[in-house]
Each structure stands twice: as structure tokens, then as C-alpha cells.
Amino acid sequence: MTSHAERVELDPECPARGVREAAEKVKGGGEVVLEFGGVLRMDAAAAKALEELAGVAEGCEGRIVLRGVKIGIYRVLKQLRLERRVTIVCE
Amino acid sequence: MAQNHAELDRDRIEYLDGLVGQAGIAAAVFTQYTQEDVDRIVKAIVLAGLEQAQALAQLAIEETRLGLFEDKVIKNMVALEFVYDYVRDKPSVGVIREYPERGLAEVAEPVGVILSLTPVTNPTSTVLFKCIMAIKTRNAVVFAAHPKAWRCCQETVRIMYEAAVKHGAPEGVFGCVEAPTIPDNVYLMHHPEIRLIDATGGPGAVKAAYSSGKPALGVGAGNTPVYLEKTAQVDMAVVDIITSKTFDNGTICASEQTVVIDDEIYDVVLEKFAELGSHICSEQETATLGRVVINAETGAMQPMAVGQKALDIARFCGLRVAAETKLLIAPIAGVGREYPLSVEKLFPVLAVYRAKSTEEALRVCIDVNHAGGLGHTAVIFSRNEEIIGQFSEAINAGRIIVNSPGSIGALGGVYNDMVPTFSFGCGTGGGNSTTDNVNMYHYLNLKRVARRTQAHMWFRIPNQIYFNRNAVENLRQFASRSTVIVTNPQLEQMGHVELVRRAIPANTPIRVLSIPDAEPELRVVLEGVEALRMQEADQIIALGGGSVIDAAKLMKLMYLCPEADLEELAAPFLDIRKRVVRFPAGNGKTVRLIAIPTTSGTGSEVTPFAVLIDRARGRKVTLADYSLSPDVAIVDPQFVMSMPKRLTADTGIDCLTHALEAGVSIHASPYTDTNAMQAIRMAFQYLPVAYEKPMDEAARSMMHNAACIAAMAFSNASVGVNHALAHAVGARFGISHGRANGLMLPHVLAYNAAVPAKFMPSPNQRAYTAHKKYAMVADLLGLGGETIAEKVDKLVAATEELLERVEMPRSIREMGIGEEEFERAIPELVKYAFDDPSWRSNPRMPLVSELAELLRKAYRGRRVRETVGAMEGARV
Structure with a gap:
């Protein structure tokens, strides 16, 4: 992880909002760290937003890093094949 | 995206991909839900459905022009209430079953996105049923309804979806294809995100589902034979058959098609049918019906007749029937192409056959079963359990309904305790993977958690072991009506046999059987058995080394169980508890085997083993079973001093x-x-x-x-x-x-x-x-x-x-x-x-x-x- 990474703390009640915000930050090709620590469950909106964010990052050689991903959420990412499009950091 | 399909344009493909994509996200997100979550959502969608049961029935009638409004309402209610009653208390998330004594547990895993094909005959009820199953099991569904019933299905899906999402279900959990076509279905069946196809529809759709290479649940066509046996309660049977066959104008594929009636009650049964509003067709009327409602070329029913009332069908055919006629009864003399009405008829036309004997009745029922109804449903009315048993054996049907209506009986939960369903598995007979009433468990991958178990062990030895010098004196305590001493000539010469004789209670008839001092062969064992028989022995004393004691063990076995096949009993095994061959239990006769070893090595006096020489094949076989162990061992050193x-x-x-x-x-x-x-x-x-x-x-x-x-x-x-x-x-x-x-x-x-x-x-x-x-x-x-x-x-x-x-x-x-x-x-x-x-x-x-x-x-x-x-x- 580089020191220039932008960090986004996700709101456990509405993780999709933070994920959408991250799309703006990654557009320049940088790195965005999404803090999932407080998120207990990923809803469909957040999953969709993360799919889109991954697409944006791939388009501008940006990097999405997910931290604090709980195992249930990791299963969701895996099922959507999203885990290969982002970097998941274990604590 | 699935493999491109030439018959679909880009917009259509994008539309279908979108439906599946949303469902994919929903299915993934759904994996995080708890049992409480899904139970809450299931209850919410059931309540929403109940509120709309009549409206949905009306929509189905208007769109399909099949069946009866009143019955469609009942079907919707059954699909909601009865299915909910079945699933409500059943766990479907996490550990759903545990067998602690076996160290096993079953953990539920959703299957993912399901493509569900639904029929024209039961459109809204089937959708309601599948929505409940999907939510209960945390799966997402893309519905592809029958093209002639998609609007009422889409409305059903909308009602279910809105209630589900309102109560927390993931967005996209249900989707419904608008104006579906066969190319749509083919595309979806091959879509990589579709994990399971649940095809409740005609044989073509089911076959396509199974041919897609995806895991599939399918149902088969029916042609339900009914055996109305002479001991049946005729009043009940006739009412049940009419209720069932006219239910929703006969659109349920489990409904009765041909009733085979015993000669003794045939006339009474037909009178009863007529009395209760059925029209009994003449020979000519039957022929006319057959020509009109069945396609002569294909032998299949004409679509225009499906789900229509009896009066309307009579009108098409030009039959004059009473205004209150609810069912047309067509007597037939056989099954097959010459008898067009012997096939499936999803409308209120019922074939009847007069059988001269039980054998003939069963044969005709089998013929009907094989004429397009394998694996589906069969019905018997009888009070003769033996005949019910014969019928159940003879007919290949996933559901054999006894003394109750076929269609409503097969649905389960109303007339019997079968699992409520709107999808009948027909097994291999119907080209399906199951004969079950399809239910929530078919929407789950069950993970078996198997904990290490420790097999129970044992320590088994003879009841009594006497040892040290003069232990042989203990023979005095064993009363016997007749004793055979098995030994070898050398031991006789050495005086050991005499030592034993002296220790046996006086007046006990004794016979000494001297056998060669070598591992025993079958001939020696059989000669010994003959001696035991002649002596009517109740006690065998084996005096010798391992070979003599082994021979005596086998003699005892063959004496008590003459039918024992030593060759078979010597079959190899890995675990004595799971061995293929079981040793015979004997005939209740008991014979005491006392072993007195004259060598200090084999330990045969306490072991469950016996070696037999198979001269014919030039090999030794070892028999092992605790029933071979001697009852008493006498370990007296005076027999080994020399x-x-x-x-x-x-x-x-x-x-x-x-x-x-x-x-x-x-x-x-x-x-x-x-x-x-x-x-x-x-x-x-x-x-x-x-x-x-x-x-x-x-x-x-x-x-x-x-x-x-x-x-x-x-x-x-x-x-x-x-x-x-x-x-x-x-x-x-x-x-x-x-x-x-x-x-x-x-x-x-x-x-x-x-x-x-x-x-x-x-x-x-x-x-x-x-x-x-x-x-x-x-x-x-x-x-x-x-x-x-x-x-x-x-x-x-x-x-x-x-x-x-x-x-x-x-x-x-x-x-x-x-x-x-x-x-x-x-x-x-x-x-x-x-x-x-x-x-x-x-x-x-x-x-x-x-x-x-x-x-x-x-x-x-x-x-x-x-x-x-x-x-x-x-x-x-």
C-alpha cells in the first residue's frame, strides 16, 4: 500500500454511498482504500457499486484496496468474482 | 453473458443479461442472511400473496382462458398457505439437521440463481410456490413463464418481489422475463450465472432444461391410471374422482385419466357417476370425442380442449348432454393408439375400463402408466391392503394415491402428509432426476459435516479360563449327556486322553475322535460332524494343538449349522462389524466346546479363528468369528511338559x-x-x-x-x-x-x-x-x-x-x-x-x-x- 492512498470509511448502514464516493477518487489512477471494518453485511446496492468501482479502476489503472472485510462479505465478493478485481488486505 | 444466440438481438440479450446480473448480485448478497431474516421475508410474501389470491386467479383465467376461477383461487391459497405451513418451522440456513450420535450435520448452502419455467395450466400458483421456496432457501429466481401466461406470472412476481424487498430481501431477488420466447429460454438455460433450472412445464421445456448441461429439476407428463377395486367405498371413490378430475377443469397433470373398474362394481360405479352429474358416453360418442379432442396423428390432446368445461367440450363434439354435466365418461376397451382417450387429457373427460379380474385391472393400469405417464401419479381405491401393495409394486409412479383424489392428493398436504408442491418429479420414467414432490430441499446444496467417529471396540474372550497344574480337574463341573473328545493319535498314546477322561463326570457317554495331526481339511471336519451327530453330543472337548482345536471349532459350527458354507464364511473382510458374510446363528441347540491346548503358541483355546485346508485349491482358508471361540479354555501345563x-x-x-x-x-x-x-x-x-x-x-x-x-x-x-x-x-x-x-x-x-x-x-x-x-x-x-x-x-x-x-x-x-x-x-x-x-x-x-x-x-x-x-x- 502506498502512502498516497485515499482512504474511505464505509458507513455500515449504507456502504454503497462510500463506494460510489471512491469512484471519484480513483479516477486519476490512484489507490483507494475502502475500510469495511464496520460493515457487517453487504447489500445489493453496495455490491453493484463495487462492481462499477472495479470497472472504473480497471479503466484508469487505479487500485482498489479493501480492508477489514468480514468473511460473509468475502463470500459475496467471491461469488461475484469481485475479489480478483480488487486487493483485499487481511488485518 | 451467455453464448450469443442468433435469434436474439443485442437489446434482448442485454435485457436478459441484466435480469440475470441483478439476480446474481441478489443471490450473492442473500448468502449473508440469517434464518430469522428469511423467515420474516417468507411470512411477508405469503401474506401479500394471500391478499391477492383472487386477483391473481382472475388474471390467470383472463390471460390463459383455462380452468376455473374458484379452483385457481384454491390453488393459489394452497400454494401459499400449505407450502408456508410446510416450510415455516423448518430450518433452511446454517445447520438444518444434526445427527449427533453419528457425528454428522447438514449445513444448507443456497444454489444461487435459479431459472424457473412455469406452466400455462397452473401459472400463478406455481410462481407463488417457487417464490416461497426461493426466499426460504436464500436463492434468487429469474422466472420465464409460459408465453401464454406471462402477464399473470409477471404480476405475481411483482407482488412477491415488492413484499420481499420491503421486508429486507436483496434487490433483484426475483425477475420475470417480459413476453418470453423459446429463444429467450434457450439463452437463459445456457447463461453461465444460472446455477439451476427448475422446469415445471411441458415435455419440450423439461427436455431442453435437462439438455442444457445445467443441473435441472424437471417434471414429466402424466397419465394417471386409477384402479377402482371391488372392495372400494364406491360413493367416496366416485366423489373423489369427480372432485379431482373437474378441479380447475382437469388442468392438474396428476388428475385421473383412465379408471379401471372391477367388473363386479362397474355398473354401480357408472350409475353413481351419472347420478352425480357425469355423462356416460355411448360407443359412438366416445369415438367422436376421441376424434375431436385427441390429435390422431400425434396421439396428444388438442390444446383447444385443455382446461375447458365438460359442457364446452361436449358442444365442440356435438354431443347432447344435460346442462349440469360436469364430467364426460368415455368407456374404452383398451389402451393405445386405437383407443385415443387412453392418453393424458387435461380436461374433464375420463376414460373408464371394465376389468374382468384383478390381474387384468393391474395390467391395464400398467398399460396406462406406460402410455405417457411413467413416474408421475397413480391412484387406487381399495380396502384390500394386499392389492394396494401389488398396485404399488406394479405401477411406476412417484405418487401412489390411496383412497383419495389424484390431483389434490398429489399436491400434498390436503388429503395426505406428502410434501405440498406444484412440481411433480417423475424420476427416470419421466426423464427426471427425482420422483419427489419438488420442495425447498431441492433448492439447497446440502453440505455434510462429518466429524471423526471412534468405532466401538470390544474385548471378547471365553467365559471361563482355568489354568495351572491340574486345571483339567475343572472338567468335573461340566455335566454332559454325551461328550466327544477330539484329539490326535499321539496324544492318545501319550496318555493325555486318559487324563481328560478321568476328569469327566462319571457315567458320561464319551467317544474319542482321533484325527490326523495336521491342519484340518473339510473331509476331517465332516467326519467329525457325523460322529457328533451319531453321539448326539452336547459337549466337545478339543485336546491338542492349534490344528485339533481348530478342527473342533469347525465341527461344532457345522454340527449346529449344517447349512453353513465354509467356503463362503471364509470370505475376506476389512472390518468384522461390516463383513459381507454373517456366520449363522444356529438352530437354538447349544454345544459346549472346551479347549485344552497341548502346545504353548497358537492360543487357539481362546481365539475366534480356525484354519481349514482346501486341498482342492491347494490353499488355507481362515475363518474368523467370535462364535467360533471355545466356551471354556483349560490351560494345564501337564499337557505340555513333554x-x-x-x-x-x-x-x-x-x-x-x-x-x-x-x-x-x-x-x-x-x-x-x-x-x-x-x-x-x-x-x-x-x-x-x-x-x-x-x-x-x-x-x-x-x-x-x-x-x-x-x-x-x-x-x-x-x-x-x-x-x-x-x-x-x-x-x-x-x-x-x-x-x-x-x-x-x-x-x-x-x-x-x-x-x-x-x-x-x-x-x-x-x-x-x-x-x-x-x-x-x-x-x-x-x-x-x-x-x-x-x-x-x-x-x-x-x-x-x-x-x-x-x-x-x-x-x-x-x-x-x-x-x-x-x-x-x-x-x-x-x-x-x-x-x-x-x-x-x-x-x-x-x-x-x-x-x-x-x-x-x-x-x-x-x-x-x-x-x-x-x-x-x-x-x-
């Missing part, structure tokens, strides 16, 4: 090998260890004395006891690779069993003490312990050594010293066998050893190459400490 030195050494080493192998067996237990360790200690201490001072009665007695104690250990823990190799070498080169054991023993000790190339599967072993057990033996013998490896070395050396002290040959070469001959024999020896069941309890699973190498070592006979190395691998 054993020759060589026999003392051979049998003594056999005893030591039994104990050492039982000690490290994968079946060893604290019970067998106690005996094995004690026997090892006694053998090391007293065998040299008994060998060097044959008249030392204390040593003789201790070795006699040691052999029995070692046998108690190996009777329950079994032996190992040493015995497998010794059996091979002994049989091939005529080397006595104890001697062959001694030739292998030090090499096998070193082999078992090393890191195995292959471990032996054994749930009762928590670690590899053979080397530690050997070290424990070394400690017990006071051999010294600091580390486990040193202690093992000391045990191997002590064993070699003992072998030398009792003048055992130290190599196979010494037995006069040429090296070339031995090398040539190795493949055969290895095969023989590998076929031998003895090694299956060895702690280390022998490789064929390792068996060969052990044989070579035994041939060369170098001291083990000089040969430990490459083959054994590293020290543990």
Missing part, C-alpha cells in the same frame, strides 16, 4: 510374535495392551528357560499362560505384517509357522518402528505410536536406552538374542533355500502376503515393494541393526 525342544521354540516365538503384533496393531486398546505387554514379558523371561530346561514346570506353565494371554490380545487386536509374510513363506517352503514368524520378526520390528511410507487408515489411532509402543516394551523388559530410537534398537537386539538362544534359524538361506529360487518366488510370496488379511491391522501399511524387501532381508538374515536404513526411512 513338548519337544524345537516345538517349544517354534510355538514360543509364535506366542511372542502374537503379543508384539497385537501390541502395535491399529486395533490395539488398553484391554489388549495389558495382555500383550504381559505376554511379551513372560515370553522373554520364560521361553529360554522352558527351552533349555524342558522339565522346569514353572517355566512351562508360564509359557503356557503366556500363549493364552497373547492370544487374548490378538483375538481382539489381530496381528500384522509379520504374520502375513510368515504365512507366505511357511506355505511356499514348508517352514513351520513359529519358525517363519521368527525369521521375519526382527525385520518387521525395525520396519514398523520407522516412519511409514504409507500410513494405515485407522479412526481409532490419533497418532503413529508403533515406535513408542516398542520403546515401552523395552522399558518393561528393562533393556535400557535413553531415546525412543535407542530403546527400539535394544528391543530388536533382545529379540534377535532370544531367537538365537532358542536356536531358531536366523535366515531363510539357512533353511536350505537357494537364492535364485527364493528370488524367483518373491513375486508369488508378496502376492500371497498381500492377500493375507493379517497385515490389515498392521500400524504401517505395507507397500508391495516393502514386502519384497522384508523378504529379502529375512533371506539374507543379517542383523537388523546392520540393515536399518534406506527402506525403513527416517526414525520416527
